[in-house]
Each structure stands twice: as structure tokens, then as C-alpha cells.
Amino acid sequence: MAEGFFPLEARGLGVTLGGHAAIADAQLAIDGSKRVVVLGANGAGKSVLLRLLHGLIAPTTGAILWAGAAARPREQAMVFQRPVMLRRGAAANVEYALHVNDVRGEEARRRAAEAIQRVGLAHVAERQARVLSGGEQQRLALARAWALRPRIIFLDEPTSSLDPAAANEVERIVGEIHAAGTAIVMTTHNLGFARRMADEVVFLHQGRIAEQTPAETFFHSPRSAEAAQFLKGELPWNGSPRTSPG
């Protein structure tokens, strides 16, 4: 394992997509110990920020540093809002990810089985991955990411296309992955999810980071006016019985 993985830093990070600044001048530091939730309205640039950090999109300006160095370490994984599964068995999908990362043979089989066990899919391990339900596919995606033993996992709206039961299960697994020592950065527009899952909140507004605040502080007294507005506006249609924050 690489020494000095964290902090993961964004310095003056920006990207222009289709002539529009999707992310501008982002400053960010993630120390790896907390569950970080990137929160913001639809179109605020959450997914773009996550893809930048993970290295799927090249920044137009600024830099991403891992422990002060520009080299992108391999020990990271991402779980997408809609995971893409290959047309093979569930376990074979996890094994594929291990194979392309040079984990082979018996070791790959063992690690895949273990990861699938941990997300509670042992009973469908041999089933075709693409015929699993949305929730099962998302758990399989978590198993696939986890089996790679990354130092950090990025999750893009991991529960927003799932029903409540499946979402609960995903939240439980994410909590377990974090408890086992993997850093977590996830996006959401859902306040309920953010309240349950966040140790730290990065609030994005129109492509800019309005604030990065410990979750406690954020939900009681957000520092930025944009976040205060968002907390007020989001609550009613979020299904929360209370109308005031906190």
C-alpha cells in the first residue's frame, strides 16, 4: 500500500464542459478519516466534482494532489448511480475487477466471495448480474469496489434510484466499509441521506464550493447563505416531519 495517500486535495480545481464552467476554483481537503458528503441541488456539479477527484475527467484548471503529489494512486474505486454490470455472473463481475487489477486465480475467487458475502449477496453469486434488481446491482457494485481494497471509495448518488429498503441496505454497507478503514466521499441531493451518513459536508452551489463544514455544524448553523437556503428549501419535500433544521 502506498505511503502517504491522504490528504486528497483540490487546489483551484475547475473544469469547463460544453463551454460551461461545471466546477470553478474548488478548494478542498479530505483527510480520509471522515465520511464526506458532497451536497447540493441538481446541476450543482456534484457528479463532476467526484469524477474530477477520481480522475475520470481531466481538470481544465488547478490540480488534484494525493499527499502533496500529483500522481493518481490506483487504490481507489467509484460506485456510480447506475452501476454497469458485465454480462456474466455476479461473482464473475467482481472477479473481473480483480483480474484487471492483477489479482488472479484462487486469491481473486476468495476475495470476490468474501466481498459478495459482506454485502449479503452470497445467495445470488452465480446469478447473471444484469438480471439482479437495482438494489442488488448497487450492492454488487459496492462489493466490486470493496474487493479491490481501495483506500478511498467515491459514491455518486448511491441510493437515489433505490427504494427505501434497498437504500437502507446500501447505507449500512457504506457504513461498514468506512468502519473497516476506507475513506468515503459520496454525493447526494437528499438531506435525509446526508444527515444520516455525513461526518463532513461539502456544499456545492452552481459549480462552486460554498463551504466545507463538519456535519454537526452544517446542519445547525451553515456558514454560507446558499447552504442555509438549501436546508430551508429542501426540507419540506424531503419527507421530514419537521420544518425547521435540526
Added chain:
Amino acid sequence: MSDISASLALALRLVAGGDAGLWKIVLLSLEVSLAAALIACAFGLPLGGLVAACRFPGRRSTIVLLNAMLGLPSVVVGLVVYLMLSRAGPLGELGILFTPAAIVIAQSILVLPVVAALARQFVEDAWDEYREQLTSLGVSPARSVPTLLWDLRYSLLTVALLGFGRAASEVGAVMIVGGNIDGVTRVMSTAIALETSKGDLPLALGLGVVLISVVLALNAAAYALREWSARRHG
């Protein structure tokens, strides 16, 4: 009209009666077309996949070349292969002009661009869906190609079947490089052309019935395969 129905009746009797001459032609036809389809797929599928998923120098020229090859007139391909294989040609030493091997070469050249173009389309569509996920897992574009080809195996098998059907229906090039020699290089398509011009309509029609049946059966198989795959794999 009665001429046609009489010929058709005779033709069906030939087919059903297992006429040795007819079945020999059918068998050779299927053999060379299968070989040509396999060769075209061996080159065309990876080529289509590479062009779809990878950015490399010469990619644009490859696409232009493949598209141009799609429109190649069969007789011109036949002529060029003929010139290459004729005794004075660069490959004349092989001595395979007017043999089934020459037919396989001409058919492969004609089928390859079809296979490559269809593979490219399938892989390009899939690549849109898979790119981020595969990149995230640490898979390079070049390494993605075999993964995508395998993931699309049922769709691509239908491409191979179409290529096979296309090879079996070729006339012009096959006539030129094969020569339609009875018992050696006579295949369904060339036999139909020749027997029609000779006036042996029952044999021509009989072969026509078999050829159409083969093409129909292939398309039905391709359709059934995709349905089955969609049910099984989602």
C-alpha cells in the same frame, strides 16, 4: 407461368430427393462461406472494437477505408484477387486460383467490412455505457476491447451469421476467382447464375430454394439468439 411451376416442382423434387450433384454444391457453398465468415470475424470484430473504443494514429483513415470497402463492387474485388492469384501475379506461386481457397479469400474481403462496421456500431454504443465504469476499474481502452466483444458476444454472433449469409450469396467475385468448375468450385450462387443462363431452371431454382432457406434459417437463428440472450442476461 406453368413453366415456372413445373420447374419449381422439379426443383423441390431435386431438393427433397437428395440429388447428389445439388447437395455437393450446397455443402461446398456452406464450407467456403463458413471459412470466409470466420476469417472476416477474426479480423473484423477486433478491428471494429478498436476503432470504436480506442483513439490511435490512423484511426480516421481506418474508418474511411472500412466505409469505402463496404461499397466495393464484388466483381472488382474478384478481379483484384484474380490478378493477385493468377500465375503472373504476386501470389501466383500458391497456385490456388480456381480453388475453394481463392473463393474464401474473395468472400473474406467482401464480408470483413460488413462485420467490422456492424461490430463498430455495437461496441461504440456499449462503450458509451461502459466507458466510465471500466476506466474507473483501471481497464485501459485497448484492454476494454476484448471485454466489450465478449460482453456483446450474442449480438456479435448475429453479426457473424449475417456475414455468413452475405458470403453465401456472393456471385461476381466468386465466379471470377473460383471459375464455377463442376465438382471443384461450383457453389450455390454461381451455379444458379450459370444454370439459369444455360436454361436448366429446375437446378437453378432448387439451389435458389436452398440458398433462401439457409439465409432465412440464419436470420431466424440470429433473432432467436438475441431474444434468448436478452432474457438470460438482461
